[in-house]
Amino acid sequence: MQIMVCLKQILDPELPPRDFRLEKGEMTPAAEGVPLVMSSFDQNALEVGLQLREKMAGATVTAVTVGPEGAEDVLRKALAVKADRAVRVPLEQDSKLSGGIVAGLLAGAARELGADLVLCGRQAGDWDGGQVGLILAEELGWPGANLVTGIEPGSGGLVLKCELDEGYEVLEGNAPLVAVVTNHETNVLRIAKVKDTMAAMRKKVEQINVAPQGGRLELASLEIPVKEVNCEIIPGEDGVEKANNLFKRLLELKVL
Amino acid sequence: MNFELDKELLFLKEMVRDLVQEKVAPRAAEIDEQDEFPWDIKEALAEHEILAMPFPEEYGGTGGKVLPMVIAIEEIAKVSASVAMIPSGQCLGSVAIILAGTEEQKQRFLPGLASGEKMCAYGLTEPNAGSDVGGMQSTAVLDGDEYIINGTKRFITFGNIADILTVFAKIVDKNTGEKKLSCFVVEKGEGLVVRNLEHKMGVKGTPTAELFFDNMRVPAANLLGAEGDGFKIAMQVLDKTRSEVAAQALGIAQGALDYAVQYARDRVQFGSPIGKFQAIQMKLADMEMKTQAARYLTYVAADKYDRKAHDRGKYSAIAKAFASDAAMYVTTEAIQILGGYGYSKEYPVERMFRDAKIQQIYEGTNEIQRIVIARSLLGRGF
Numbered sequence: 001m002q003i004m005v006c007l008k009q010i011l012d013p014e015l016p017p018r019d020f021r022l023e024k025g026e027m028t029p030a031a032e033g034v035p036l037v038m039s040s041f042d043q044n045a046l047e048v049g050l051q052l053r054e055k056m057a058g059a060t061v062t063a064v065t066v067g068p069e070g071a072e073d074v075l076r077k078a079l080a081v082k083a084d085r086a087v088r089v090p091l092e093q094d095s096k097l098s099g100g101i102v103a104g105l106l107a108g109a110a111r112e113l114g115a116d117l118v119l120c121g122r123q124a125g126d127w128d129g130g131q132v133g134l135i136l137a138e139e140l141g142w143p144g145a146n147l148v149t150g151i152e153p154g155s156g157g158l159v160l161k162c163e164l165d166e167g168y169e170v171l172e173g174n175a176p177l178v179a180v181v182t183n184h185e186t187n188v189l190r191i192a193k194v195k196d197t198m199a200a201m202r203k204k205v206e207q208i209n210v211a212p213q214g215g216r217l218e219l220a221s222l223e224i225p226v227k228e229v230n231c232e233i234i235p236g237e238d239g240v241e242k243a244n245n246l247f248k249r250l251l252e253l254k255v256l
Numbered sequence: 257m258n259f260e261l262d263k264e265l266l267f268l269k270e271m272v273r274d275l276v277q278e279k280v281a282p283r284a285a286e287i288d289e290q291d292e293f294p295w296d297i298k299e300a301l302a303e304h305e306i307l308a309m310p311f312p313e314e315y316g317g318t319g320g321k322v323l324p325m326v327i328a329i330e331e332i333a334k335v336s337a338s339v340a341m342i343p344s345g346q347c348l349g350s351v352a353i354i355l356a357g358t359e360e361q362k363q364r365f366l367p368g369l370a371s372g373e374k375m376c377a378y379g380l381t382e383p384n385a386g387s388d389v390g391g392m393q394s395t396a397v398l399d400g401d402e403y404i405i406n407g408t409k410r411f412i413t414f415g416n417i418a419d420i421l422t423v424f425a426k427i428v429d430k431n432t433g434e435k436k437l438s439c440f441v442v443e444k445g446e447g448l449v450v451r452n453l454e455h456k457m458g459v460k461g462t463p464t465a466e467l468f469f470d471n472m473r474v475p476a477a478n479l480l481g482a483e484g485d486g487f488k489i490a491m492q493v494l495d496k497t498r499s500e501v502a503a504q505a506l507g508i509a510q511g512a513l514d515y516a517v518q519y520a521r522d523r524v525q526f527g528s529p530i531g532k533f534q535a536i537q538m539k540l541a542d543m544e545m546k547t548q549a550a551r552y553l554t555y556v557a558a559d560k561y562d563r564k565a566h567d568r569g570k571y572s573a574i575a576k577a578f579a580s581d582a583a584m585y586v587t588t589e590a591i592q593i594l595g596g597y598g599y600s601k602e603y604p605v606e607r608m609f610r611d612a613k614i615q616q617i618y619e620g621t622n623e624i625q626r627i628v629i630a631r632s633l634l635g636r637g638f
Contacts, residue, residue, distance in 0.1 A: 195308075
């Protein structure tokens with residue numbers, strides 16, 4: 001079984017707000033000099049793929065990303081935890097890149113690779129769009145399972161455990177399919193070992209060229225909200241008076 | 257000339273950081289508080305091959321280069337100097353075997369140490385022989401195909417938990433009485449008694465033992481190098497491992513500086529963050545200058561060792577003395593910036609301050625390092 005895991009490189013969500021800025025005509029978050037990491041749900045997807053490979057003889061895990069050459073760092077991280085192959089679909093950072101376009105590029109890569117199972121994180125840690133996985137299933141014409149926390153090989157195919165509000169459901173299905181993975185204590189990405197980490201830098205990253213298509217929705221503008229904090233002391237002799245004054249003030253401000 | 261770490265080392269740094277954040281950070285204060293060796297973390301370091309880093313690949317290691325090792329130790333020491341001492345201690349104990357062991361000795365001892373299955377310690381210091389290595393009193397007398405070792409070793413890091421020790425003693429010729437300082441691989445067993453553990457100021461959770469050798473019999477095949485090679489081996493070991501002490505000190509300094517910077521941003525006094533006051537800015541700038549200088553000296557020393565540069569010993573002495581002095585300075589200033597909170601155990605900088613002090617003392621005091629540096633300038637005869 002060929003397992004393809006889609007990985008996205010994003011700005012580190014731990015980045016302090018003071019270091020967040022826009023560039024390229026204020027349409028793209030600046031990536032220069034700020035830490036870039038693998039999107040967290042994608043890490044869960046990669047771990048699900050690695051665990052499934054361990055249970056299926058002959059299965060392979062191919063890590064795929066869409067992006068510029070710098071995005072290969074996330075592929076190297078996947079190689080360090082022993083993904084079998086790493087593939088980049090070259091695309092320069094582009095503000096017009098919607099989830100639909102990315103899904104189309106990943107679908108092209110999946111076809112080219114002959115993938116049987118495609119794993120995606122439920123949403124990217126930067127925009128939280130949450131679109132790519134299921135649009136990708138649609139593009140490929142495959143069934144798509146959402147909020148998957150783990151996959152096991154079953155007697156007739158694959159058994160997918162999916163999260164619900166208060167519990168979980170188990171789905172059974174055959175490849176090919178797309179599984180959109182969410183985080184769970186069982187799928188925290190493993191930490192690499194020293195030798196594999198050093199070796200990952202020397203491994204080959206392949207390229208698959210796919211032409212971007214679609215894009216009926218375009219980004220028109222982007223701005224960082226300006227936060228204003230005003231402090232007002234509500235007068236009053238005691239709690240009752242202060243509460244009454246606060247109530248009146250909130251009515252004045254049309255908060256209530 | 258490029259002073260940046262290459263991608264491979266940056267990637268390693270990130271990997272170690274991930275490991276440290278997951279396994280070490282949640283336990284750092286607790287290890288200090290409980291003063292118990294963290295076996296769980298030692299296992300994690302073994303599993304992720306941090307303990308394998310000092311060893312050549314043919315013995316189960318990851319290569320044995322010093323530069324990757326100092327990168328890893330620095331990352332660990334940012335969070336816990338005690339944990340950083342686990343790979344450092346393993347390396348210190350093992351280097352004599354790596355440098356002076358025969359192929360048979362290497363095959364016998366190194367794979368178990370590289371996998372972390374066995375722990376190693378370095379038995380050099382004695383109650384009356386610290387900086388003065390030549391003043392050592394432990395003896396070894398050849399009896400058939402065994403040496404009988406007697407003597408006391410003090411301040412032996414991991415002496416009580418180590419399975420294997422590299423021990424220095426003077427071989428005494430039964431006929432002539434001539435003494436030759438030599439090095440032995442000693443496996444824990446009968447005749448080796450752990451007398452007591454030191455109550456230290458810092459690096460808690462890294463047991464430091466006093467060891468008593470009471471007619472301990474060691475196979476003659478465990479002699480490293482030739483009789484009388486002891487001093488040379490001891491110095492060669494320290495030439496290599498001093499960069500790792502520098503890396504511990506560097507990590508402590510960086511950890512304290514990072515904490516102080518964050519505190520200076522958040523702590524508000526007189527209506528503004530204290531980081532806006534020049535008194536604090538001057539301190540932070542001095543801390544950063546010393547930390548960065550320590551970093552480059554440490555990396556240069558490690559790189560020189562890996563390239564077998566002729567002046568590697570001098571550079572490891574410079575790095576060790578400078579980085580440990582810097583760590584002491586930076587942690588002292590970090591406490592000052594945090595004020596009363598810095599002096600409190602609720603905040604990590606007082607632990608870093610205590611951990612910094614030992615860096616100026618062990619593996620050759622900074623006074624000895626300065627003698628090494630000065631003699632490299634003045635030449636032989638000084």
